[in-house]
Amino acid sequence: MxxxxxxxxxxxxxxxxxxxxxxxxxxxxxxxxxxxxxxxxxxxxxxxxxxxxxxxxxxxxxxxxxxxxxxxxxxxxxxxxxxxxxxxxxxxxxxxxxxxxxxxxxxxxxxxxxxxxxxxxxxxxxxxxxxxxxxxxxxxxxxxxxxxxxxxxxxxxxxxxxxPFLGLLIWTIITYGLSPLRNLAQELGDKRADDLTALSIENQPVELIQVVNSTNDLFERLKASFLREKRFSSDAAHELRTPISAIKIHLHNLSHLISEDEQSFIQLRSSVDRMGHLIEQILNLNRTSTEQYMSRFSTIDLYSLAQEVIASEYKHFAQKNLQISLEGDSNTINGDKFSLELLVQNLISNACKYTPESGEVLIKVYCNVGDIIFQIEDSGSGIPVDKYERLFDRFYRLDGDCHTSNTIGCGLGLAIVKQIVELHHAEIFLGQSSFKTGLMVRVVFSKEDLS
Amino acid sequence: MLLSSVIIVLREVLEAALLISILIALSKKTSLSAHWLIWSCLLGLSGAIVYGMNINNVSDWFDGVGQEVTNAFIQLLIYCMLVLYILILSRFLVHKNTFHFLTRLIMIIIVALAITREGTEIVLYFFSVTHSKTHLTAVVGMTIGASIGVSVGFLFYYLLNSLKLEQSIFIGLILLLLVSAGMVSQASLLLIQADWLPAQLPLWNSSAFISEKSVTGQLLYVLLGYESTPTALQVSLYVLAIIVPIGLMQVLNKVYPKKINLASL
Amino acid sequence: MNYFINHVCHFFRFQIIIFITVFVLLIPVQVYAGTPIIHIEIRNHLFIPSEIIIPKETKVKLIIHNKDETDEEFESYELNREKVIVGQRKGVIFIGPLPSGVYPFFGEFFPKTAQGKVIVK
CATH class of the missing domain: 3.30.450 (Beta-Lactamase)
Incomplete structure (x- = not known):
């Protein structure tokens, strides 16, 4: 250094x-x-x-x-x-x-x-x-x-x-002389991720004016481009929602007119569903991004949250005849309710999607040396270790478009999960599940950030 | 009294400080942390105190020339370690990675030995002087000498550090080569003094140009191991001490050729 | 292997020449029979005697007895010698062979009083 x-x-x-x-x-x-x-x-x-x-x-x-x-x-x-x-x-x-x-x-x-x-x-x-x-x-x-x-x-x-006194004096003088630089660094360091307001140019020494001006300029441009991006993706998603709803209604109406077994009709419906899902996920991604994130953290019980999500997702599990179990006990963390729900929901629906019929899914919520851990295991086919890193990339799906499971998915689920994990300063690990095959996902909310 | 205490401490501190500053600058440049320095300083200081306390026993070894032989042995050990370090560094110039553990170990040994060697005299001087009446003067002198030595070391470090990577490593290499050859020359002198190496008439006498007593002479002594009246044996060993690492570097470059040839730099 | 040795030999032509020169330089080492011994005492930070006379181009063994409590460092830039003589002990220093001249020496720890010279005649 x-x-x-x-x-x-x-x-x-x-x-x-x-x-x-x-x-x-x-x-x-x-x-x-x-x-x-x-x-x-x-x-x-x-x-x-x-x-x-x-x-x-x-x-x-x-x-x-x-x-x-x-x-x-x-x-x-x-x-x-x-x-x-x-x-x-x-x-x-x-x-x-x-x-x-x-x-x-x-x-x-x-x-x-x-x-x-x-x-x-x-x-x-x-x-x-x-x-x-x-x-x-x-x-x-x-x-x-x-x-x-x-x-x-x-x-x-x-x-x-x-x-020695001279040394002390020199140290003090230099510390004092460098204080504008330190203050500037402090000011920049203290800035929240979404705070792009300009720095004050007053009281800055001549040597730093250029730095402050350039930084403010950069902030200005960054703010503009953020705004553009934010507006574009949310507008686009919003604008797309309406026609999709319209298409869905028309599709429903259409189902009365033609035979529901028609191959094209089934394909069309699944494509529309997929598109709707994609738009929902894009909106979620936007809502949970660090720049967008404004809401206050509250105390949330991960265990009861998991219970709620399982209850709402239960029908999908029943359809595939999956056995789902929840272990552990009540553990509270500090977090954002909406995004945590999204996290749990994404992970559970992933497990549901990628576990074959009559499989098992095991969810645990427990406390380990102060860290609160949310863990989900499935008995699916699992994922090769070398693919773990790429899994969190946006729009990445295992085996590309030729996905083996015929399930709806856009490759945004884990990207959203990762974003939420980062939002809570937690960590996410992938590994082998305790079943014969399958994936284990572990989210660790560390002790320091809970306090 | 003041001046002599300044000179005694300054000469020893300067020798150690220059070596240490070169090594730290180089380890910064080869992205090694400088934590090893604390260990080697502690080792070196305890080494100096133990050696200083037992100097009378050491002196009696080998029919009263134990001191010379021990010091020469330490100097030669430092030389060997410096050659190893130089070789590692020359490889760094070629393929940009260091053997971290080995490099750190070698640097710890070099600095610990150098501090032991140079520190002993200061320890002995300190004990001798505190016995006499005028120790305030001596303590002031020692403080002045040590401060000047350390300051020069700091400035030298920042000077080397301000150079570009390859430049500073190249200059560091040359300085280390010269310092290490100086170690061999000092060791040979000590062995001549102990009558372990044959004594000869001096080859030349350059004290008229640069006296060893002068500031220039002292600086050259620290950097190059300058002697105004060296014997043929000393000169030969000095030349040999420079040639050996260069030769080894060339062998390494021949055996493991890579794009940068050190000899052509 | 043979190729390698050839290669190394070829490569070190320059170095080998220097090695030979070095050893030629080493040859004229004279061998002296019976080194003269001279005793010097350090007492009260003084060298006694403070002047010693030695024959020229002869190696001499100096035995320095330090009678003081404190250590002393025998030092001479002209003689190229430096050695700590522990208090109440003795130390051995070989000097020479030297061309004729005056070679001052001093005690580095107490240089104001510990002064002396070797006169080579």
Missing amino acids: KSIRFFLSIVILSTITIMAFLAALNGYNDSMASAEELFDTELVDKANLLAISYSVRPPETRISDIAKFDQIKESQQSEQYFAFQIWKNEKILLTSINAPQDAIAHFESGFHYKNFLNHRWRTYSQYNKKTNIWILTAERIDIRYVLAENIVLETIIPVVIML
Whole structure:
């Protein structure tokens, strides 16, 4: 999943982190270098001071006296931190109390590093040609480094501490900045399937105006075409109903005039019946389509609904000498009465149609782990598994037009069933029936959608 | 202190972050979810801590060169896994499907090993420094180093991700080839240091052009395993490490030819 | 099968040439008798001695004893070496053969004080 918010937040924060830290490190480096320079200058100053103070003193002063001078002069801390020696002709003349007896620096003018007394020191050697004296001064690196770093660190720590807050700030700003987009998405997501009213263009940022305009345009066209389609199919079906009724009446009148055994007459009647059925189904399909669906859901008992439908369809079962049984108990779901009735009726009449004489049909309504299940099984010839998917297509009939059973059907029954199932967010499964042969249809109304 | 802690952590994090970002970008491109990363990170971190805790025992192995041998072994293992991954990826370019389970397993192993290898040094550094007085500095430095490393990884990932499918896989392949060859070069160096491979005079000295200490040198070290004074053995192994996967790719393409020939890309 | 091997051989002409070159490059590996051993101590984050002198073009075995409580990482870009020396332990590093010159090394964990150099003469 790509998220603009994540992308922007991470990329911006990463870039800022790199830049800020590199700048901080650069500053750190420069400050440390300046501090180093400062300390070095101090080392030189101390050497100069020593040179002057030594030149003032008589050269024959003994070391013991100087040691006393040391103790007075040097404080506790700098005693550890600073050391010096004065050499003449490879002989030590004067030394700080903490310095070893060996030379603390190289006899080579300038700055050096040297390890002694378990520490690493920065040393400075100064040679006085006139007096032939070497003045060596040294400072402990670790201490002077910590001193410098503590100061410099003060400037860096805020940058580090600031960063999480910066991250939070960037996240908030981007979230806020992207809110028009999110609002638009929300508005579109919340729209009901049949709500094709235009989105408001007010308060939209410039970047989204084109999107909103295009979407509104699309809605407009969609609405128009829906309207056309709706009007056409319902008008057509309605308009066809009247002539069909007229034909039926004429057919009835005709039956008195000619022999009812006439082959053409029987064919004509069945064709007219089929046409009437088709028109009824087309109207049903229209009434139950998601776009059309407006009615409120109510609590419906599937079991008693099945009872009602069986009662109304019973004469067809009796004609074919079919045994129909209903098992289970009262289970209520939330749904639309009209469409659910249509669903049950379609499934039951399908079972009746495709089960040969003296067959069996078993209907169950039961509750399984909270899901309410309506299941119908027949002892017909069944349907090959590979045909299951196509069964729900509109106008699809098994084996095409050469349907083996001489029954009225237009191939819309299961398409309507599927539509109603989707309307109720239920699921439909096909399978083998528990009889020797035959089809099992199971409609599962899931728990979440019942509540 | 600050700078050195930044460098230590940055170098290790950068190495792992680049490898991980390449792998995640590629797994996104080959439509694999990136959930494997959590597992490999956890595995890698625990690996690093266990290795760091037992470093003194490991060091004593093989007459005091256990560390080098273990690290070299890890590097070579990563190399082998990377070669496998490269081969799978090259097949993806040909017929657009991956062996999901295998690919994920390989990526988990690669990243876990890489984090173990790179994380150990950070763990050791952390323990060493918290003993001393100046640990605040070190912690700040480690934070800075880790943040920079991770940020570079993120940017690199988005860069690779913004490329077109075939482009990004091709570039990813080349980067992985170079990184894997770098692994072999590092492993050979460790084995030379342990005296398991013969030591030689360096073949050349390019430190005057690109010093290993410089930022460029460090970046090249992370990406290509750059050394300023490599020996003949190292160079040969490096070249070999690049040739082997390419050769295997060609064999695969010969044995299972398909319309796109990788070598001609 | 035979065909396949021929095919592979033909196919890998280029690779085979490189393999041969690689092995020719590997031949001039000198064999050294008796590697000199040099001990270095790490104490208080200092290398003692901080300067060691080794003969040129000779492999040398450095044994580094870390007397501190903390770990230290011996590191040298010039020597191409990197190794963690655990506190209160010792570590072995082979360096060289090297042309004459000065090769600084440092302790990466405490680089301000742990500094040293190898002088190859």
